[in-house]
Amino acid sequence: MSAKHPPPRRRFLAHLGAAGLLATGPFGLAGCQRPEPLVRVAGIVWIGYAPLFLAREQSVYDATALRLVEYPSNSASLMALATGQVEAAALTLDECLLARAGGLDVRVILVFDDSRGADVVMVRPGITRLAGLKGKRIGVEETAAGALMLAKLLEATGLAPAELVKVPLTADRQTAAYRAGQVDAVVSFEPYATQLQALGAERLFDSRQLPGLIVDVLVARADALAAAPRTFRQLVAGYFQALDLLQRQPEAAAQRMAPHLGLTPAEVLRALQGIHLIDRAENRAWLAGPNPRLLPAAQTVSRAMRSARLLSAMPDLAQLADGRFLPGAP
Structure with a gap:
């Protein structure tokens, strides 16, 4: 060939x-x-x-x-x-x-x-609005559905990609990274979202806002x-x-x-x-x-x-x- x-x-x-x-x-x-x-x-x-x-x-x-x-x-x-x-x-x-x-x-x-709703952006307490993500470190698996979720999140916030600090993070490492204070927010999904919630993280944005x-x-x-x-x-x-x-x-x-x-x-x-x-x-x-x-x-x-x-x-x-x-x- x-x-x-x-x-x-x-x-x-x-x-x-x-x-x-x-x-x-x-x-x-x-x-x-x-x-x-x-x-x-x-x-x-x-x-x-x-x-x-x-x-x-x-x-x-x-x-x-x-x-x-x-x-x-x-x-x-x-x-x-x-x-x-x-x-x-x-x-x-x-x-x-x-x-x-x-x-x-x-x-x-x-x-x-x-x-x-099972795909979700989890954040640290105190981040109560989408605009509050500006300048924050957000963990995301950039080559999977997380990248699409993040793109839609940026669209909803009106923020440019450069206004966030992206931290490449696969799902299996999310809870450890959050516990260690390495991220302020995570593009997550179940069951990891529930595990993050048990560590104190809160839901800010989820797939209910992105039907289909x-x-x-x-x-x-x-x-x-x-x-x-x-x-x-x-x-x-x-x-x-x-x-x-x-x-x-x-x-x-x-x-x-x-x-x-x-x-x-x-x-x-x-x-x-x-x-x-x-x-x-x-x-x-x-x-x-x-x-x-x-x-x-x-x-x-x-x-x-x-x-x-x-x-x-x-x-x-x-x-x-x-x-x-x-x-x-x-």
């Missing part, structure tokens, strides 16, 4: 390198992708992904064919997907679009949730979907089994989810109030049919990302929505 048209993986790695994702460390470049039938799925600790890990807790999945791999941040999950360390990943829609823009052929096979912007999805590489369709159906079906348990027996499910999230069962139930979990019927509306709801949502998020200079051009949305793996799909 000529240098004029580098392969998708090389284009994507270059794209991530420009965004600062190609850092050295345990989540850097990996070797060859493992052969199927094993499907590896990257995910982080987030209230909207919790039913997926609840399915694993309930031994719904065949561990010889399907493995959930926990990463410390969505940036790390995205990098693992790009380098072939995993075949699928739980990401936000904007992160999925970043992957697409980088030339990675990924499809959305499940929509987890729509954030309605933070959507969580399960994405998979197109080649992996072709190689292991039965495993991906098992993955999606197991998720809905766990979601059924959560809806039928919320207290029992919260009890099982609490250790993974680092919250009490009562805190789990409160955190769940900040998201709208997408059920089977809604998933079909989002992913199936001639006019899946995902496409206009992706266009809206793409425009917001371009406005925030997180994307240089609209990504290709062809075949983005893939409803073949939903229960009952032909």
Whole structure:
């Protein structure tokens, strides 16, 4: 292949390198992708992904064919997907679009949730207005959904980026950084927002003010979907089994989810109030049919990302929505 048209993986790695994702460390470049039938799925600790890990807790999945791999941040999950360390990943829609823009052929096979308050800017007591963030140190994961949240926060405050002191901070380091006094505010999400609240932080701005912007999805590489369709159906079906348990027996499910999230069962139930979990019927509306709801949502998020200079051009949305793996799909 000529240098004029580098392969998708090389284009994507270059794209991530420009965004600062190609850092050295345990989540850097990996070797060859493992052969199927094993499907590896990257995910982080987030209230909207919790039913997926609840399915694993309930031994719904065949561990010889399907493995959930926990990463410390969505940036790390995205990098693992790009380098072939995993075949699928739980990401936000904007992160999925970043992957697409980088030339990675990924499809959305499940929509987890729509954030309605669970993505939040937490601040130290005394910061009571958005304008009060001027000159303050704000922790943010700059290559993930946090960057989009911060851009919208700046838009709401009227502040310029230079009027804040950005502190690069992945989600798993938020509570430690806040406790150590390294930041005055954090672009966070559940369960870390609840953990920060326990340290005295207060909520200033959240995703209720950004309807439809933070959507969580399960994405998979197109080649992996072709190689292991039965495993991906098992993955999606197991998720809905766990979601059924959560809806039928919320207290029992919260009890099982609490250790993974680092919250009490009562805190789990409160955190769940900040998201709208997408059920089977809604998933079909989002992913199936001639006019899946995902496409206009992706266009809206793409425009917001371009406005925030997180994307240089609209990504290709062809075949983005893939409803073949939903229960009952032909």
